[in-house]
Amino acid sequence: MEGNSKLSQFQPVKSIFEINREERMAPGHRACAGCGPMIAVRQILQSLDVKPVVISATGCVEVTTSTYPDSAWLVPWAHVAFENSAAVASGVEAAMHALKVRGELKEERPVIALAGDGGTFDIGLQALSGALERGHRMLYVCYDNEAYMNTGIQRSSATPFGAWTTTSPVGKEWPGKAEIKKDIMGIVVAHGTPYAATASISHWKDLMTKVRKAVSQNGPTFLHVYAPCNRGWRFEPKDTVEVAKRAVETRFFPLYEVENGRYRITVPVAKPRPLEDFLSLQGRFSHLLKPENSETLKELKSIVEERWSKINAAASVQAQV
């Protein structure tokens, strides 16, 4: 579908002077001090010159920004439910196209669906898959804080192996979460999605460049943003960006993009820091650093290594071609 012609040009973000300085998230919202997802939202919205339409899934970002009669959103915004942000955004995109054909709308706006990991990896996966397959021009952003934080830190399929949550507690029989994190990027890429990328709030130029690149595509795009939650991960509010940074530097959360099937690591990590540097800041992993859980820690390290190798291999193979 045709979109807004201005959007198809895309400029990488090289310095703070190249971003949109207009604030799109009003102060005074109710998010916790040190909230990672709110940092992500601010970066995403200020990547763009045009005002996007944002469709929020139910979740932390939604409830903390939209208590009647207040709204912190300085862009057009709607919330409908938890599992359907991709479907609602599909309807917005199709409607804009219909109205433009009828001459009742001058210019289509970029559409951003915004959901947490629960709303993406779990309950919203079907709606996301449908929207990707149908090819709507939209950017789907998953802000990943690796559990259901709004309801009180319950595990999701995005929660990493070994992490404590209120539904993956640590005990004699349980090591924290016993299952590995779902490969959401692999699932998205398997749809033939033109552009999918991971990003972290700690690497804001990389994140904002990826938002611009995604919005310039004439089709569905996906951004998986690592957005630490200090309440759920059990760390000091001041450490949010540091935790996100260490996730990248330990190769725990690799930053890469997949453009028309081609993998590229956008933030190479030649010499990774020890995984403990990331884990030790967070209460949710504190049990892994105890001697009796050394086997679980070993297993987590091998999962991290395997994930990195897979992405690195995909990127290297294509670099040689």
Next chain:
Amino acid sequence: MAQFESVQTRKSLLTGDEAVAHAVRQSNVDLVAAYPITPQTIIVERIADFAASGAFTGQFVPVESEHSAMSACIGGALAGARAFTATASQGLALMHEMLYAASGLRLPISMAIANRALNSPLNIHNDHTDVMGSIDSGWIQLFAENAEEAYDRVIQSFRIAEAVNLPVAVNLDGFTLTHSTEPVEMLSDEAVRGFVGRPPKRDSLMDEAPKSFGLMSLPDSYQFFKEDQSRATTGSGVTISQVEGEYVKLSGRDHGALKIFGSGSKVMMVMLGSYAGTARTTARQMKNGGEQVGVISLGWLRPFPERQFLDALEGVETLMIMDRSVSYGAPAGPLASDVMSLLYRYGIKRKVIAVTYGLGGRGFLEEDAMRLFRYAEKSGPSFESFFFYGGE
């Protein structure tokens, strides 16, 4: 009637589903998002045909579920578009959550429901279990007795929805109407387009000044939203009548809130949907034989046409209320419960017999109607007032 005569009409043989698809094609619809389910499928197939040939000028979004169908319609309506979907049975149940979102957001969305039974056991045939499960979801609920009425009511639904800021569902019985071919007198494309026009301007995601929709409401405000919504639904009858009145001028067809046959008869059978025709034919025969029987066929269920219904009770002694769905463990079926609470609220005493029948496509013939009329005529002080009727 000069205006009526000036409108070109075309008599066609159509199934109920096809009639609905034509109504959508003619009604300047911007967005159709739908998922296939028997017996609604022909609606979606025909709209897809119209889109493929260019006869339908909106966007057709073949979603991956009914939940997403309603979600996409909500997104479309939030962007200011005229949106339509169609579903049935399990599909309506799956979109249940979104029905409340659509009405709570006060969005003008139209939907056809090809009424069908609900699992378990699996059954694809007609009854009203699907819509009765969603009857309190805040949608205006209209019922068609035949394919032509379904066509008319779908065209009207867009005008109604946009005037009162509420979603509207048009119910048509699965197979009995959706798959039976009947003569339908369609209006010309120009006449329908002129009648429905374009949606009036409303707050939308496309507005220059950014607006927020679907905010979270705490105990200090939630009830006020719901009270407002309830008042709008109850009061929507005036607008529905106005739109119907305008449509009569165009088509000569007046469906109204309810149809009465045998006004003032001692026994009145209260019906919903296509089986009313069978009851009416039977009542006509019996009336010719001197029996005092008649039929009230409801065209609206939400809002319940209170005034019109109460007006129809003059001279009536017994109401036999026919439900094609079960409210398990309740004092009566859902339609009977509605009528009884209305009577009690206005202090009106009538003998009521609540009958559950026609579940999962179980037939209802003239002999069945006659047997039930006779039962209602004879029933003395010890009559059974709530029972399942399954023929003999």
